[in-house]
Amino acid sequence: MGISDLLGGFADAITPVNLLFALLGVVLGTAVGVLPGIGPAMTVALLLPATYVLEPTSALIMFAGIYYGGMYGGSTTSILLNTPGESASIMTALEGNKMAKAGRGSAALATAAIGSFVAGTIATLLLALVAPALVQVAINVTTADYFALAVLAFVAVASVLGSSPLRGLASLCLGLYLGLVGTDVLTGQERFTLGIPQLSDGIDVVVVAVALFAVGESLYVASRLRKGSVQVIDHKGSWMTRNDLRRSWGPWLRGTAFGFPFGVMPAGGAEIPTFLSYATEKKLTKHPEEFGHGAIEGVAGPEAANNASAAGVLVPLLTLGIPTSATAAIILAAFQGYGIQPGPTLLTTEGPLVWALIASLFIGNAMLLVLNLPLVGLWVKLLRIPRPYLYAGILTFASLGSFAVNADPLDLVILMGLGLLGFAMRRFGWPVAPAVIGLILGPIAETNLRRALAISDGDLSVLVDSWFSRVVLLLALLALVGPVVLRAVRGRRATPEESAQQQEDREVQKAGNREGWGA
Amino acid sequence: MPLTRRGFLAGALALPAVSTLAACAGTVVQPGDLSRLRMMVPASPGGGWDTTARTLQRVIQQTGLARNVQVFNVEGAGGTIGIGQLAREDDDALLMMMGLVMVGAIDTNDSTTRLDDVTPIAQLIAETELIVVPADSPYDTLEDFVAGWAADPRGTPIAGGSAGGTDQILAGLLAQAVGIDPVEVNYIAYSGGGESLAALLGNQVAAGISGTADYGPQVQSGDLKGIAVSTADRSSQVPDVPTIIESGYDVEVTNWRGLMARPGMSDGAREDLIGLVTEAHDTDEWAEALDANGWLDTFQTGDEYGEFLAEEETRVRQVLTEIGLIQ
Numbered sequence: 118m119g120i121s122d123l124l125g126g127f128a129d130a131i132t133p134v135n136l137l138f139a140l141l142g143v144v145l146g147t148a149v150g151v152l153p154g155i156g157p158a159m160t161v162a163l164l165l166p167a168t169y170v171l172e173p174t175s176a177l178i179m180f181a182g183i184y185y186g187g188m189y190g191g192s193t194t195s196i197l198l199n200t201p202g203e204s205a206s207i208m209t210a211l212e213g214n215k216m217a218k219a220g221r222g223s224a225a226l227a228t229a230a231i232g233s234f235v236a237g238t239i240a241t242l243l244l245a246l247v248a249p250a251l252v253q254v255a256i257n258v259t260t261a262d263y264f265a266l267a268v269l270a271f272v273a274v275a276s277v278l279g280s281s282p283l284r285g286l287a288s289l290c291l292g293l294y295l296g297l298v299g300t301d302v303l304t305g306q307e308r309f310t311l312g313i314p315q316l317s318d319g320i321d322v323v324v325v326a327v328a329l330f331a332v333g334e335s336l337y338v339a340s341r342l343r344k345g346s347v348q349v350i351d352h353k354g355s356w357m358t359r360n361d362l363r364r365s366w367g368p369w370l371r372g373t374a375f376g377f378p379f380g381v382m383p384a385g386g387a388e389i390p391t392f393l394s395y396a397t398e399k400k401l402t403k404h405p406e407e408f409g410h411g412a413i414e415g416v417a418g419p420e421a422a423n424n425a426s427a428a429g430v431l432v433p434l435l436t437l438g439i440p441t442s443a444t445a446a447i448i449l450a451a452f453q454g455y456g457i458q459p460g461p462t463l464l465t466t467e468g469p470l471v472w473a474l475i476a477s478l479f480i481g482n483a484m485l486l487v488l489n490l491p492l493v494g495l496w497v498k499l500l501r502i503p504r505p506y507l508y509a510g511i512l513t514f515a516s517l518g519s520f521a522v523n524a525d526p527l528d529l530v531i532l533m534g535l536g537l538l539g540f541a542m543r544r545f546g547w548p549v550a551p552a553v554i555g556l557i558l559g560p561i562a563e564t565n566l567r568r569a570l571a572i573s574d575g576d577l578s579v580l581v582d583s584w585f586s587r588v589v590l591l592l593a594l595l596a597l598v599g600p601v602v603l604r605a606v607r608g609r610r611a612t613p614e615e616s617a618q619q620q621e622d623r624e625v626q627k628a629g630n631r632e633g634w635g636a
Numbered sequence: 637m638p639l640t641r642r643g644f645l646a647g648a649l650a651l652p653a654v655s656t657l658a659a660c661a662g663t664v665v666q667p668g669d670l671s672r673l674r675m676m677v678p679a680s681p682g683g684g685w686d687t688t689a690r691t692l693q694r695v696i697q698q699t700g701l702a703r704n705v706q707v708f709n710v711e712g713a714g715g716t717i718g719i720g721q722l723a724r725e726d727d728d729a730l731l732m733m734m735g736l737v738m739v740g741a742i743d744t745n746d747s748t749t750r751l752d753d754v755t756p757i758a759q760l761i762a763e764t765e766l767i768v769v770p771a772d773s774p775y776d777t778l779e780d781f782v783a784g785w786a787a788d789p790r791g792t793p794i795a796g797g798s799a800g801g802t803d804q805i806l807a808g809l810l811a812q813a814v815g816i817d818p819v820e821v822n823y824i825a826y827s828g829g830g831e832s833l834a835a836l837l838g839n840q841v842a843a844g845i846s847g848t849a850d851y852g853p854q855v856q857s858g859d860l861k862g863i864a865v866s867t868a869d870r871s872s873q874v875p876d877v878p879t880i881i882e883s884g885y886d887v888e889v890t891n892w893r894g895l896m897a898r899p900g901m902s903d904g905a906r907e908d909l910i911g912l913v914t915e916a917h918d919t920d921e922w923a924e925a926l927d928a929n930g931w932l933d934t935f936q937t938g939d940e941y942g943e944f945l946a947e948e949e950t951r952v953r954q955v956l957t958e959i960g961l962i963q
Contacts, residue, residue: 162681162709165690166697256837300713303825305744305799305961314720317713317745383834438853439833443680450687453849454694456928524710571824572793572840 123245126472130480135178135473138171139481142179143488146186150202151194152518156323157187158443165447168454173470178477180451184444185237185478188387188427189485192229192420197222197499198511200331202518204322205387205423207553208395210330212408212415219411222497227357227490228365228413229420234486235366236373236421240428241478243377248432255381255433261569261580263384265589267562270389272593273396274554280409284547292555295320302564303571315527320535325556327515328532329549333539335508340544342505356493365417368398372421379422380429383441384565387426388557394418428478435463435471671703673912676732678718680711684847688761688893689733691929692913695921701912714741714800716749723749725898728905731757731913735893737801739945739952743962744800751949755897755906756942758913761931762890763847765806765866766874770839771859778864778883781843782814789820795832796845799825800961802891803845806866808955813885818958836860847891848873848930866890873930892934894941910937 129135149160161180168176191206196213209229216225243251278285298309299319310316357365372394379385398414399405408415433439440446457467464471499507519532542549566580573579581587673696677689686709693705710718715738722732732754742750767778775781785792789811796803804825808818824841826832833851836844837859844851848865852873855862862877866889870879880887897909916922917935926933936944956962 159681159709162686162690166694256834257839259838259840260835301799302827303799305825307745314713314717314745314747317717318711384831433834437833437837441831441834446683447681450690453687453929454691568824571822574790574793574822 122468122472123476125469126474126476127479129174129469129473130178130476135175135477136480138175138179139182139477140484142182143186143189143481143484145179146183146188147190147485147488148186149183150187150190152190152202152514152521156203156443157183158447160187161444161447161451165451165454168451173455173457174473176451177448177470177474178481180448181474181478182481182484184448185424185427185481186485187444188237188424189230189233189489191423192233192416193226193489193496196225196229196416197496198331198507198514199334200511200515201323201326203387203423204326204557205391205426206420207326207330207388207550207557208391208419209416209423211395211550212412215409215411216413216416217411217497217500221411221413222500223493224357224361224413225411225416226493226496228361228417230486230489230493231357232365232369232372232417232421233424234482235369236376236425237428237482237485238479239370239373240377240380240425241475241482244428244432244435244478245475248436251378251381252432252436255378255383255385256437258382258384258585259569259583260384260565260572262583262585262589263382263565264562264569264580265586265593266385266389267558267565269589269593269596270392270554270558271562272596273392274551274558275396275597278548278551281546285551288542288547288549289551289555292325292552292557293559295325295552296556296559296563302560303567313527315525319560320531320556321519321528322553322557324519324528324532325535326553327519328535329539329542329552331511331515332532332536333541333543333549335512336536336540337543338504338508340540361413364402364404364413367401368394368414368418369421371397371401372418373425375418376422376425376427377429380426380441381432382429383433383439384561385426385429385441386561387423387430387442389561390422390426391419392554392558394422431475431478435474438463672729673702673705674727674730675705675707676718676722676730677707677709678711678715678721678732678734678738679709681709684763684891685715685733685735685893687929688931691925692760692916692922695919695925696912696916698921699916699919701915701919713745713747714738714798716741716745716747719751719754719896720747720749722896723753723899727898728901728909731895731897731909733893734896736805736889736891736948736952737798739948740800740805740956740961743953743956751896751945752942754899755901756938756945757895757897757906757909758917758937759892759894759934759941759944760913760917761926761929762867762892762934763849763931764871764873765802765845765889765891766848766851766855766862766871766877767806767810767843767845767864767866767880768836768851768855768860768862769843770836770841771861772839773842773861775843775863776861778878778880778885781863782885785842786814786816789816790822792842793822793824793840794843794845795824795826795835795841797825797832798827799823800956802889804959804961805952805955806845806887806889808959809887809889810880810885812955812958813887818955819960821959823959852930867932871930890932890934894945906938913937 146157149157160183191203192209194200194202195206195210197217199210199214201207201210213225298316300307300317307317375390375394379390395415398418399408402414430442430445433441434445440449516529519528539549569579675689677686679685689707693707696702696705710721715734718732769775794807804823807821807823811818811821832844835841848871851860854860855874862874864880864883865871865877866880868888
């Protein structure tokens with residue numbers, strides 16, 4: 118792969134018709150990313166019939182636009198409405214929504230949009246230049262290595278447990294339990310499905326996220342409307358300040374560094390890198406006091422990570438013919454519709470098409486930035502809508518999204534049931550993020566652990582068989598034990614007054630959480 | 637939320653626009669009930685059933701056999717949620733895609749709706765299953781592999797698709813045929829062809845079973861060694877790979893797919909659907925699609941297909957019971 122091929126690809130992609138399809142793709146993608154429940158995979162599937170009236174290049178450019186656009190759109194509702202449109206946008210909601218409530222929604226949206234652009238561009242460049250070399254490394258990542266990565270991610274979750282580790286852990290366990298519901302991948306046995314067939318595929322992460330975050334919050338807000346006047350959110354500053362920019366670029370780059378390799382790994386996914394990015398930024402920030410109250414680093418990092426991962430997914434697709442996400446699988450089907458056999462020989466047999474596709478990713482990315490930045494001002498006006506209407510809108514929106522997937526009323530019952538749970542958690546100051554993270558990580562950790570042990574026929578040493586696993590597990594151990602040891606050392610030195618002060622801070626924080634608006 | 641609505645509307649408007657455009661390409665031959673046809677895919681977008689349904693949709697619309705064909709997905713439980721929904725339908729112009737996997741899923745999920753509760757229309761196609769080993773595996777042929785497998789079944793992990801699916805059924809049938817207790821088969825279920833492919837390319841498992849569409853390109857490029865195909869004849873996609881029967885074991889499995897319709901429909905309505913599917917099957921466009929996807933033409937309709945289904949039910953139930961997936 119080289120620069121000259123890429124330039125050739127640009128020449129093919131920059132035709133008025135192809136630009137139009139790229140635009141159509143990113144607009145559609147943004148729209149479906151915003152709607153919880155309707156993802157890019159379903160959209161591309163619905164548009165598959167287009168492949169028999171369109172040129173292959175045009176169709177694939179449109180599909181790639183939808184794919185990238187979906188990653189952009191998911192962040193908008195996360196930030197403004199605390200309603201993640203995609204599972205990879207859940208971490209964005211944590212700090213992003215706090216920022217929006219503090220009147221800094223524009224800055225959050227801007228750092229998400231620019232971060233996505235930066236990450237998408239760097240990752241697409243990596244896709245063009247180092248894909249074949251990288252994929253050889255990624256293919257050797259074993260199931261035991263994935264388990265090690267999941268363990269590391271679990272440790273990273275400690276950073277979102279909130280002020281009370283006990284409540285945080287309880288919430289995490291709730292998520293782990295919800296993750297068990299469904300058919301066991303390895304044996305095909307059903308677990309905790311209560312004999313309801315709709316539960317046999319498990320509970321959709323997006324439904325849980327929307328229920329706990331959005332429905333729970335709407336109910337909470339509704340429960341407090343009668344008490345006192347409703348404060349209107351001030352919307353300060355229209356954009357990122359120079360300080361915001363200075364605090365964002367580091368997380369953008371680190372987020373890209375997390376996201377891209379995970380995308381390349383056949384079972385990496387887009388979620389784990391967002392967890393790791395969030396945890397890293399929280400550790401590295403010079404403003405740790407802002408985390409949990411709207412730290413811009415906590416938006417910039419995860420948003421960059423999920424977009425970089427989206428580009429990474431195309432590496433195994435284009436170089437090995439391995440689809441590692443649902444959308445990638447359908448783009449693969451589109452290739453096949455044209456009689457193009459994706460796989461190891463794709464680049465040699467269909468070089469110009471692949472390069473036009475990669476070039477269009479750059480174009481689509483730039484279009485997304487141009488499309489999204491000017492809209493930031495418009496989006497934040499959403500928050501000016503009077504609360505009762507806004508939250509009624511969110512409830513409608515969340516229900517529509519959950520119902521749209523299967524048109525099954527039971528999905529609404531699950532949504533509302535979990536929404537009530539989310540309300541209760543909010544009311545009593547339990548953090549909801551660990552529950553969603555547990556739901557995502559639990560099955561990854563369990564499946565890979567059991568798969569690794571099945572392959573080794575029960576030999577536990579398989580878990581530390583590769584250098585990759587050893588390094589990752591060691592990192593996890595350090596991250597887990599390090600702070601405890603440090604605290605123990607410091608605690609012995611701390612004077613009683615200091616401890617009392619810390620205790621007091623914690624109480625204040627808890628009270629703040631209970632207030633619901635996170636201070 | 638003004639932009640959301642606008643964006644969503646734009647999407648909603650674009651979809652029918654594209655399909656209308658497509659439908660206009662051909663002329664409408666068959667008016668009446670079936671000009672507006674619905675096709676249910678009881679699985680997620682992107683899988684085998686989905687691809688087959690959308691290919692049929694394309695052929696029917698391109699050739700003008702029906703003006704508008706709508707494909708929709710009802711995901712879950714190996715397709716048993718879809719078949720349950722089909723049993724409650726009263727629309728005659730509704731087809732449901734299904735296949736071998738659903739036969740097993742009905743038993744493993746203890747589904748209340750069974751195959752004989754709905755109306756068989758036609759078997760459309762079948763895919764060949766391909767057994768592969770990593771490129772630097774010590775085994776070059778199925779006989780080699782079976783010798784190593786029989787010596788240490790637990791230490792010979794075999795990767796494939798979801799538990800109880802075609803791949804595991806083939807693993808179980810092959811084990812029976814070579815004298816290995818099916819319970820001893822160390823079958824590692826992956827959720828898709830992509831994930832198990834990665835495990836094979838990374839040399840983590842001893843062998844893998846999936847459709848020729850999933851592993852074929854890697855066998856052609858030499859990244860994997862194909863050691864057997866599961867059908868009676870060799871596959872045009874990997875012509876150098878012998879059949880299991882050629883290698884001396886009496887096992888034949890095709891991953892077939894077909895169409896069902898709602899229960900209790902009139903003979904006339906059933907004949908109309910069979911007629912439509914038969915016409916689609918006889919087009920050049922369908923022949924091209926078979927060729928492009930490497931599908932076998934296993935077309936059969938109505939009662940003949942119903943009898944075939946009954947035989948498959950018996951065979952699948954028996955092997956899944958021996959593997960221990962059905963108690």
